[in-house]
Amino acid sequence: MEQNEQILSCILDAGELLLTAGAEVGRVEDTMARMARSYGFERADVLTITASMVVTARHRSGEILTQTRRVTRRETDMRRIDQVNALSRAVCAAPLPLEQLRARIQQIADAPNGQSWTTVLAYLLVAGSFAMFFGGSVRDGIAAMICSMLLYVLGRAGALVQLQPIVLTIVQSASMCLTAWLMVQIGLGQALDKIVIGNIMLLIPGIALVTSLRDMIGGDTISGLLGAFEALLRAVAIAAGCALVLMQVGGGA
Amino acid sequence: MTEMVLQLILGGMGAVGFSLLFHMSGGKLVVAGLGGVANWALYLLAQHFYDDRVLAFFLAALGTALLAEVLARVMKTPVITLLVPMLVPLVPGGDLYYTTLALVQGDVERFADYGNLVLGEAGAISFGIILVTCLVQTVLKILALRKSK
Numbered sequence: 566m567e568q569n570e571q572i573l574s575c576i577l578d579a580g581e582l583l584l585t586a587g588a589e590v591g592r593v594e595d596t597m598a599r600m601a602r603s604y605g606f607e608r609a610d611v612l613t614i615t616a617s618m619v620v621t622a623r624h625r626s627g628e629i630l631t632q633t634r635r636v637t638r639r640e641t642d643m644r645r646i647d648q649v650n651a652l653s654r655a656v657c658a659a660p661l662p663l664e665q666l667r668a669r670i671q672q673i674a675d676a677p678n679g680q681s682w683t684t685v686l687a688y689l690l691v692a693g694s695f696a697m698f699f700g701g702s703v704r705d706g707i708a709a710m711i712c713s714m715l716l717y718v719l720g721r722a723g724a725l726v727q728l729q730p731i732v733l734t735i736v737q738s739a740s741m742c743l744t745a746w747l748m749v750q751i752g753l754g755q756a757l758d759k760i761v762i763g764n765i766m767l768l769i770p771g772i773a774l775v776t777s778l779r780d781m782i783g784g785d786t787i788s789g790l791l792g793a794f795e796a797l798l799r800a801v802a803i804a805a806g807c808a809l810v811l812m813q814v815g816g817g818a
Numbered sequence: 819m820t821e822m823v824l825q826l827i828l829g830g831m832g833a834v835g836f837s838l839l840f841h842m843s844g845g846k847l848v849v850a851g852l853g854g855v856a857n858w859a860l861y862l863l864a865q866h867f868y869d870d871r872v873l874a875f876f877l878a879a880l881g882t883a884l885l886a887e888v889l890a891r892v893m894k895t896p897v898i899t900l901l902v903p904m905l906v907p908l909v910p911g912g913d914l915y916y917t918t919l920a921l922v923q924g925d926v927e928r929f930a931d932y933g934n935l936v937l938g939e940a941g942a943i944s945f946g947i948i949l950v951t952c953l954v955q956t957v958l959k960i961l962a963l964r965k966s967k
Contacts, residue, residue: 642840650895689835690838698825762911766911767839776898778948808918
């Protein structure tokens with residue numbers, strides 16, 4: 566009996582990993598229900614709403630279990646979605662013993678959250694190429710890369726002191742605009758708008774929007790609306806941060 | 819022409835950058851990068867034929883989402899992991915900035931124009947994704963029904 570509770574808890578862990586990594590609600594619920602069924606639960610009702618998860622499962626033996634989970638932090642991590650997906654496929658083919666299941670989930674959760682140099686590289690690549698993609702010169706690209714490093718440092722610092730995401734976005738966007746303007750002033754950058762746009766691409770909540778759209782189509786309207794609203798708030802925060810600086814410097818493009 | 823090629827390459831690089839940001843690795847980086855290139859190529863093509871930015875965004879999103887659904891099934895990976903990086907070149911970061919700039923400068927007319935454009939672009943991308951997701955789900959259901967018969 567105790568065993569089943571542990572298994573259900575592991576399944577919730579797997580669901581939580583998916584949800585915090587940015588998977589759609591439909592996928593989270595589907596994965597958890599499938600895993601539960603492969604462990605001998607006749608029926609598993611899973612409800613996931615952006616910040617919380619509830620699962621009630623009826624085991625073959627007649628035991629009925631309910632567990633809930635509060636979900637807070639999220640950070641897009643496609644690799645993790647992929648790993649949990651692979652684990653769930655394996656479990657559905659042949660259920661792993663509890664100890665192994667727990668170990669596998671722990672392994673996925675503990676995996677280093679992306680080497681920091683890869684993230685640095687990603688920031689440089691995104692900011693640099695998009696500044697030029699939108700018509701900036703090579704010098705604008707370099708200036709955008711320098712600004713993106715500021716975004717990275719601020720992001721890390723913000724996570725460290727657990728700043729509210731929206732506030733962090735405003736701070737990031739404002740300081741990035743200011744630095745971009747300085748770059749143009751000292752003559753490194755040429756087009757303020759291109760430098761800023763390259764960096765805006767880093768801040769824009771593209772994933773959140775796509776995920777919430779897919780949530781809404783999947784019938785998870787509540788999660789979808791919450792996600793879409795969060796994305797909208799983020800976009801407004803980016804614009805507000807930029808506006809703060811542009812109002813001071815005039816924003817001559 | 820050179821500008822277009824450059825844009826394609828840069829769009830692909832941006833897509834790879836985003837994939838790195840989302841902790842993707844190995845072959846998926848290449849697929850996402852090429853997907854980003856395909857995405858912008860579709861946009862340029864549509865823009866060439868219809869000369870309408872919002873419509874071109876819609877067609878590009880439609881084609882890319884379809885490509886992502888197919889590739890995800892081939893690679894046995896969740897659709898969203900490929901779809902998001904591949905769509906990145908369409909993200910209207912530029913027009914969001916110009917909307918803000920117009921607002922700050924008090925240029926109501928340009929603010930309305932750019933604001934409309936951003937909303938139109940975001941809507942076009944969303945509609946493209948929605949259409950493909952619904953289509954794929956329906957087709958899969960039909961296939962499953964025929965199989966079970």
